[in-house]
Amino acid sequence: MQLRDQMQALAVTTPHNFSCAICMEEQPVDNSVYLECNHLICRACTRGHVCSKIEEHRFPVLCPVCMAEPNNHRPGAISGFLVQQIGVDERQYAIWEDMELSQLSVLLHCRQCRRSVSVDKEEHEESRLLSCPLPDCNHIWCKACQKSITVGDPPHSCDGASELDHLMKQHGWKYCPNCKTPVQRDGGCSHMTCISPGCNTHFCYACGEHIVRSALRGEIQNAISVHYSVCKLFDFPDEALGGGE
Template structure:
């Protein structure tokens, strides 16, 4: 009798499990698929270390470091205001050696909220990187010439149509318009510079005389007075041709690990 009752209960349980509500059989159409909202993608800014939504993320292509738009905009505007170009990745400046730091590309800078005056300043910094700023001895106009062409040529010509002045890059002597070659190895300026120990600026070839101080020489440009060329007065090597931010100090330190920063003119007499 107990066995028969248990069998009936088992049949009732199995039949009730196959129906729901008003004895409706279960099938695949009975269930409704729930649509979950998409997960929000976030990232951590490399400057402020806060978590932001990917909508404000700017990733640098060269190194892959990610920053929020506000932080990278502030950083870039500060570097432009300080006359620093190229603009290096904030994280690479701390993490990597100077030779392999990635730079902000043009399309990455365009994504930032940079005002028009800062963009104009940036173009000037880019121009200085690839050009030499000269002043014509005759018309006194300031001009930018290609750095590579300036290095290869020994005779310079003012590009202004109303001037066209031609002069020697080394001795600054005025040349005739038909004169394309000039030798000034034995010129008075060369003999004077050799006798006095003066040096030519390796960037613009302007004669430079050191009056006092160390051998680290700084030359400013005509049109950009806060942009400098750094060279060694001892050996004449150009260390940095523009203000690369912290790289100025790094380049000077690396150079004078092998060269002489101060002249050894005195000897200690204390025994």
């Protein structure tokens, strides 16, 4: 009975071995690294794998055993805590921190001050306009077309449509009600004929309303007479039949 008890106590204190999934060598369990994906790898193999991926600037660093499994579509990843435990040097850990940070941020380059700074990746993806976060710059530009934006200017559009609309409202210019061609009257009556080929739209420059779309002189004259008999913004009905600009 005493011998049996001694054997049981010895079995408890005897270190257990395991077979590393990478080098296949039998090693003490104390020399193992237990990954979150439940794979057991020796510290030397884990460190060698992590260091090689750090030098290659590959992130995330995935479990090598998971990557070797053909049907594993959700491989485990090496955590930052584990990288600290396996003992990489300061230079390598600095690279690791930069790679970790890159998952949450993006490097923003300002074309005005010629400097770069890391900004929140989610905010960057959601923003339509970008602003240099440096306090002595504050340059703003469009993420899509890279055009600079001035505070107080009309709302920006990459194709200039918003700016044109703002300018037309400032000067009281009108769009053709059919094809939306911008029209500026520089004299004459308020009857306007669209200059866009094939449009043949006639409209009132005073109220902006559509009069008629036709190339027939009779139809045009009748429609003009009807419109200017009811148009409240037109003050000179005798000019209505005088031809448009």
